[in-house]
Amino acid sequence: MTCETEDPDATFAAAKVALDQIRALNQPATPRNYEVWYHYATGHHPTVNHLINGIIETGRRLSQSDVDGIYEKYFSPLRQADRVDGAAARFLEQIETVMSAIGNVSDAANQHSQDLANMSNRLGETTDRAALKTIVESLAHTAKRMEDNNRALEEKLTSSKQEIAQLHAQMEAIRAESLTDPLTTLANRKCFDLAFGKAIAEARDKGEHLSLLLADIDHFKTFNDTFGHSVGDQVLRLVAVTLRDNVKGRDLAARYGGEEFAVVLPDTSLRQAATVADQIRRAVMGRELMRRSTGENLGRITMSVGVASLHANESASALIERTDACLYAAKRAGRNRVISEVDPEIASQTDVKRPKSRVA
DSSP states (O other): OOGGGSOHHHHHHHHHHHHHHHHHTTOOOOHHHHHHHHHHHHTOOHHHHHHHHHHHHTTOOOOHHHHHHHIIIIIOHHHHHHHHHHHHHHHHHHHHHHHHHHHHHHHHHHHHHHHHHHHHHHHHHOOOHHHHHHHHHHHHHHHHHHHHHHHHHHHHHHHHHHHHHHHHHHHHHHHHHHTBOTTTOSBOHHHHHHHHHHHHHHHHHHTOOEEEEEEEETTHHHHHHHHOHHHHHHHHHHHHHHHHHTOOTTOEEEEEETTEEEEEEETOOHHHHHHHHHHHHHHHHTOEEEOTTTOOEEEEOOEEEEEEEOOTTOOHHHHHHHHHHHHHHHHHTTSSOEEETTSHHHHTTSOOOOOSOSOO
């Protein structure tokens, strides 16, 4: 499921907030300004929200240069492309260096062979002891030169191997960064989309169950407005730790967007998934939140969770929509609860029914 299939009402609301911000700051409605403020409105980029909120809390008005700087640092497609291009250029440089070193040794080896052939001919043509000594010394010198060339090549190959290993680690770090939510360190929406599509394909191939949880922090906006954005960030991290502690193996926990989280549960039936969901709900509710700066007890937070399992021939977006319907049924039913696709609260409001066959 891609971002384009999100709830239209939510996207329109975020767009309005973005345009209102642009208008309030008397900034031009350029694509880059809109992108920054749209992400701010959706909360999909918590690092940017934290930065902007920090400026707002100081009472300073955000200037166009502030917004331009945020765009260049966090949204410009050139930022990550430059890092990838830089690593790729270093890869090519190392390859060229190694190929040059191999070429030099190859030339030296050819010359060594030529020298040996010439000296062999000279050995067959002379009986003079002094001349023989000169030829033997030349052979020893040639062998030493070849040994030095081989040692230099070995050192160059070892150095290049280490450099390439570092470049590989750098590329992996860039890749991991692109798939990780910076605030919670869970998988981000991009990673979720990729992993969820793969999980559906594997479930069908293996004939396994596949279940999905969508969880939302109850009254998060009110909590965020009451205690401040830094505490709101702390809440998100606390939920992320709880999710990470309650998933295992092939399970994937991701920040789906804002205060909403997703958990993909391969080879897990609907009943098992509902059990996992309630474990997560109880674990979140069982944690007390403390303000780090003062030690003040801020109480407990709760979550509502929707649960659904893959139906035969069902698309990723259809399963997400059904799970989302279960989540909102949990919200309507009073929050702080788990509702699955077969519970009365959702079954009475939709056509969702337990399938005879879960996978194709």
